[in-house]
Amino acid sequence: MFNLNMVGYTDIIMIGGITAIAVYLWVSSKTKQTTTMVDLKKLKVLPSNVEDNSGAKGASSEKGLIEKMKSSGKTIVIFFGSQTGTGEEFAQRLAKNCRLYGLKALVVDPEEIDLEDLQRLNEIENSIAIFIMATYGEGDPTDNAQELYDYLQRGEWDLKGLKYGVFGLGNKTYEHYNEIGKYFDKRLEELNGSRLIPLGLGDDDVNIEEDFVTWMDKFWPIVCEYYGISASEQDISMRQYKLLNIDDVPEEKIFKGEVHRLNSYNRQKPPFDTKNPFMAPISVKYNLFKGTDRKCLHIELDITGSRLRYEAGDHVAVYPANDAELVDKIGKLLNVDLDQTFSLINIEEDATKKHPFPCPTTFRTALTYYLDITSLPTTQLLKELAQYANDENEKKSLQLMASASEEGKAHYNSFIRDEHTDLVNLLEKMTSLKPPIDHVMELLPRLQARYYSISSSPKVHPNTIHITCTVVEYETKDGRQCKGVTTNWLLNKPVLDDLKSKVPIFVRKSQFRLPFKFQTSVIMIGPGTGLAPFRGFLQERDYYRKEGRLVGKSLLYYGCRKRTEDYLYQEELEEYEKNGTLTKLNVAFSRDQAEKVYVTHLLRKDSNLLWNIIKEGGHIYVCGDAKNMARDVHDLLIDLCEKEGGMGKTQAVQYVKDLGQKSRYVLDVWS
């Protein structure tokens, strides 16, 4: 084996002591790559401040944070940093719990306040600031918390007197586990704040719901003592929204599925973004697999006239709709007329969020477009629903699952998680459970947009965005068929140009980009649907070759199960290899022989070739499955640096980390 003293390369800088593995997930957002980067506009996935159809601004945006808290008698402020809604949901839930103790809390999106106000919180007697913060990427904050994070980092402020508590959201399978939560907790103390509640960390890979409930169990005794109030929570259910059935609203004033602005789907106005998606017709759609029940869709979305711009490597977000049959089932189970028009109105008059989703609308629209009806029920939902179970055993079962006891957690894990009990299934299993629909709607999370790696290049397809997606379908232990919301909705969508057949989309910039210089060689690793962005990359490189430019080597490592079944874009890829745009096409068929062959096996065989490309400044791209594949590839790269580059382990780890920092090793992975 090589040891450190034998390392002779001068282009390797040794930095000792760093042994952590660096996995750059999703996008490597700390590294600014090239000048071609388009303004990384803050995109929020969750429209959090849906206004009435008037489009008038809420009272929130006019008053400052401190004034707002003072005028409404609120002492607790809860900031959330959230990308996919979990953190925001926790923040709302904590605020709701506050009211059970007679305390008033304000939930705040840090993006929407003047950050200087943080220093003024001590103007409010007995104020507490709670930070519920998710971690992304390489230990990065969410988009909506970026400015707050930068503000704390600059650290020019004295936060003396600030009483605070932090709950972080993360996932232990990522290297930078909960880094943002930990950072906030430490940093606020450094800035002279005083920690009132110990740091809580939620692990999404096990049961983040449970972690949050456990943290709240510690939260309440401390907060109650601080305010000198009784620690026994009144066992009453508190509603945040009240239901208003409406019968006389004109048709054009009713939301029909628009994510934010009324009638924005039939009266389309650019610019298009997360709150104002473009309604794209599907111009092409077909199944890429053959001879198997699994399906993988190739879809072309027509963006003609939308002024939407994209780059190879960007993501397109799709707002889906729930399955009509499931929605009907909920209507029947809860005994409601789904076509009733209603509004859910926040009972607090000056709340930031007037409605939980766009209102007025119908129950059918809300259950179809606004609410996530297929994710597994949270303990909070079960807790609040328990009061509606007429059967004592069912009520006890719900209460037990919602409790923080070991027995309760075990019951939740077996009844909800193992048995995959979603809302419809729960209502079917517990026949005495008949909650009012408005309370259910208040408790369900918002239906989220789904992201897809764009599989085309705008150089070749300026008017279409291509996606390559595997249709999600799986069986539960008791033999029920479950279907992924978005992929099945896309599968069943007709290829027509009417409004009903269009897909609400927006483009999200990524940092998954080809090298700035055409001559730079690229190593692309993407088994399964991980191939998607590389199809865009190849189109782009092919385009430049046709322009007569000198383009560097392009190596592709792709993998699928069987050559005859799920080999994506086989002909295209083989053509690219023939005409030289692809220097070498390497495909691992995992199930065509007795022993599995994966992309990692092929990469290992090519160690020497790969090392030479890396040494000469080549870029490495990895796309697809985060959990196993990306991790294995990462380990392999470290091995490769050790064996081919003659480095020691520590040095190899650092070398790979540096590649990531220089955007020469970039990942676009998901789980």
Ligand SMILES: Cc1cc2nc3c(=O)[nH]c(=O)nc-3n(C[C@H](O)[C@H](O)[C@H](O)COP(=O)(O)OP(=O)(O)OC[C@H]3O[C@@H](n4cnc5c(N)ncnc54)[C@H](O)[C@@H]3O)c2cc1C
């Ligand atoms: C940045 C990014 C890029 C992406 N790019 C692509 C892409 O190019 N192509 C692509 O196909 N996808 C891509 N995805 C994934 C995509 O966004 C969706 O998550 C995926 O299509 C499923 O969406 P859905 O609404 O159909 O399924 P959902 O309704 O969201 O259902 C998926 C959920 O079902 C559950 N589930 C799935 N399989 C099983 C099982 N076997 N057993 C138990 N539970 C299960 C899991 O909880 C899973 O989270 C990407 C994701 C991200 C974050």
Ligand SMILES: NC(=O)c1ccc[n+]([C@@H]2O[C@H](COP(=O)([O-])OP(=O)(O)OC[C@H]3O[C@@H](n4cnc5c(N)ncnc54)[C@H](OP(=O)(O)O)[C@@H]3O)[C@@H](O)[C@H]2O)c1
């Ligand atoms: N979280 C996970 O564990 C996981 C894993 C795979 C896919 N997914 C998700 O499932 C969805 C559909 O997947 P898909 O259609 O893209 O892929 P897929 O068809 O399931 O897999 C593509 C190929 O990758 C192989 N593979 C499995 N593990 C690997 C590893 N550690 N390293 C390299 N190759 C490996 C598979 O082999 P075999 O199947 O024969 O082993 C198959 O040949 C995607 O959303 C993907 O993110 C999740």
Ligand SMILES: Cc1cc2nc3c(=O)[nH]c(=O)nc-3n(C[C@H](O)[C@H](O)[C@H](O)COP(=O)(O)O)c2cc1C
């Ligand atoms: C693309 C992606 C990257 C992530 N990166 C990290 C990470 O680096 N560290 C971590 O602890 N958790 C990471 N997570 C887990 C999230 O922080 C976790 O799922 C959290 O509950 C999300 O909260 P939100 O729904 O409020 O955005 C990541 C999740 C995704 C989808």
Ligand SMILES: *[C@@H]1O[C@H](CO)[C@@H](O)[C@H](O)[C@H]1NC(C)=O
């Ligand atoms: C914290 O308080 C001390 C003592 O009052 C002060 O000297 C110091 O500057 C404060 N720190 C910051 C970061 O403002």
Ligand SMILES: *[C@@H]1O[C@H](CO)[C@@H](O)[C@H](O)[C@H]1NC(C)=O
């Ligand atoms: C946590 O991350 C792992 C790996 O990326 C993934 O398999 C798992 O599904 C994630 N957990 C949740 C709940 O998202």
Ligand SMILES: *[C@@H]1O[C@H](CO)[C@@H](O)[C@H](O)[C@H]1NC(C)=O
């Ligand atoms: C190479 O093959 C691809 C895939 O068929 C094709 O689209 C492209 O035009 C070809 N390029 C050249 C330079 O011939």
